[in-house]
Every structure is written in structure tokens, then in C-alpha cells.
Amino acid sequence: MAVSASVVKGIKIDLKPIDVEDFPVLWNLIYGEEEPEFKKWDAPYFPWKRVDFKAFESVMLERIEKGQDSQWLIIAEDEIIGSVTYYWEYEPTKWMEIGITIYSPNHWNGGYGTEAIKLWTSHLFRVFPQIPRLGYTTWSGNKRMIQVGLKLGMQEEARIRKARFYNGEYYDSVKLGVLREEWEEMYGK
Template identity: 55%
Template sequence: MQTPDLLSGEQVILCKVKKQDLDTWWELIHNDEHPEWKKWDAPYYPLRQVPLDKFKEQMSNLIDQGYDRKYLIKVDDEIIGMVTYYWEHESSQWLEIGIVIYLPEYWNGGYGTDALKIWIAHLFETFPIPRIGFTTWSGNSRMLMVGKKLGMVEEARIRKCRLYNGKYYDSIKMGLLREEWEALQQ
């Protein structure tokens, strides 16, 4: 299946990952041993450092195969983050999404909401899925707010299961049915 190279929103453009983006993307992920963005993106899992050459080799191989599970988020041709999807259980069409905005100056400005809106629309157009969802933690209030803005509902809460900096947080699963999305688009 051929997927578009660009998906345009009001504030951002989602771009298929290209080889010329790999150095910059790697730097956004690995330029700091403890990056600010990782404090919000599942910080209870350590960031696995990947050498640049290995990252470029792995991603180049995926790009050559038509990889479309991650798109970079760009503003004025600058990479600010990425969106992704993965199959929780492909045979039952259970698809989950994720997002990272690496640059703090783009937090709280609607960029993540715009990116996910484009991404959700693209995924509902691309796959015969009944639902899209994501999992976050109760310490990430911005992600919870984005989900609500997009019409998602809290579907599950596993209490006090994420330990971060000596404190327990809840794991929260949010989801959106195709018919709910379509009703919101009218």
C-alpha cells in the first residue's frame, strides 16, 4: 500500500521519514543523556541509547522497505517530533498510536493536537479499524488533555502501576471509535 509522503495540518506537516532526516532526528532523541521530553514520554522506561551509525542503518533499511509507521512532525521544515502507530493485535485490527514532541518550545501550543488530528484521520482512512487508542500515564496531563480535545475517552485506568521518581502513577488507556471520530468531523 502506498502512503503519502506529506500530511498537512493547520500548524504542522507530517512527513514520511527520509534518509536525509536521520541525523537530525537521531540528535533530537539522543543529544542528551536525560532529555526533557523523556520526562513525559514513559519516563519509567529508560531511554535506550543507540549509536548514530546503527540508527541510520536500521532506519535506512526500513525506509527502503517503504516504512510508514512513523512520520516526523515538522514546522517550517524543522523536525519537532514524531507520530507512530503499532498493532496491539493486528488480526483484530487493534491499533495504537503515539506521539513525541521533542522540543519544549513547541509544547502547549496546539502542535501535538494538530499532529494527532492529522494522524488519526490518516489512519482511519488507511485501515479498516474500528478504534484508535493510546496509553499514557497520569503524570502526563498534556497527553490526557490532547486525547480529550480529539474526542477520546478514558477506557481503562490501572492504578498506581507506574513508579517514577519514588511516586506511583496510574496507567491510562484512551480510545476513540471510528463512528465517534466521523461524528466529530461533521
């Protein structure tokens, strides 16, 4: 199911579906550097493999052609700074999870991620009336992502201790989530 092809407007940022014209900028943000800074925070315990532009373009075109718009762009000051995603953990029970990456370190710690998660969560609750909750998983090394969820009223729903290994250290996997009725009480429909 497609989310909706409209832009979600915020104060500092907007969210929008990916267009073909966005591919070069998005590819450069993700794969333009050999060791991108964002990967130190975005699941760094999973191997990162550089993808060439043609392969990236092919996958993205296929997604667009199939109407799969589970990844939207975060736009600040008319530039792409990151993306938000959703995926089905288990669709038969309407278990949906979200994700976010702010690729540009210049936009870290400025409230952009918090606003993006807030807009994306509200948007997904609107366009998927059947889902009872939304959540995301991060790791204990990414304290900013844990703080974002807590600041927005999400609850820590699970902590799997020492489940992630990175740079010679073990970290916890942390799940945060919010029920639809909790979100609507805090932010409206």
C-alpha cells in the first residue's frame, strides 16, 4: 500500500516521497564517502557496503514503479538531510516499525530528527488507520535516538541486553514504541 504522494509540512523540515531527480543527491549522502559519519550511529554493528549509483538507481526505480514509498526524504532549507522509513515487522498483526537517518552531521542535535519522527508517526497513523502502534529499534550507544523517542512520549518497550557488538564493546538493543491512543492524546489525530 502506498503511503500518499503529498508533502508533510513541518516547522523546520518537510517530508516528501522520493522522486527520480532526488537519486543523485540521496546516493551521494549515503554512499559518497568511504566511511560516512552517520554509519557510526545508524546500526554500525551491521556491515556497510558501498553500492554504485547504477545499482542504487535500479533498485529505487523499481520501488517507485511498484508504488513502494516506504522511504521518504527529510528536507530542511530546501536540501535533503535524511530519510524516514516504515516497514512491516509482521503485517498480519499490523506490527509496523519506523526508522530514520539524518545523513548530514550539520543537522544533528538541532531538533530535525525529533520533528521528522513526530511528523512521520502522525502521518503513518493517519494513512494506516488499522495499525495500533508504531515503534523503532535503536542501540544503547545511540543515546540521541533513545532520547528522541522518550521526548516524544514513546516508551521503552524492550531492552535486549548485550545484543549488539561494536568496536570491541557490547551494547543493548532498545525498542521504543507508542500506542495510537497515546499518540492521539498527546498530539491529536
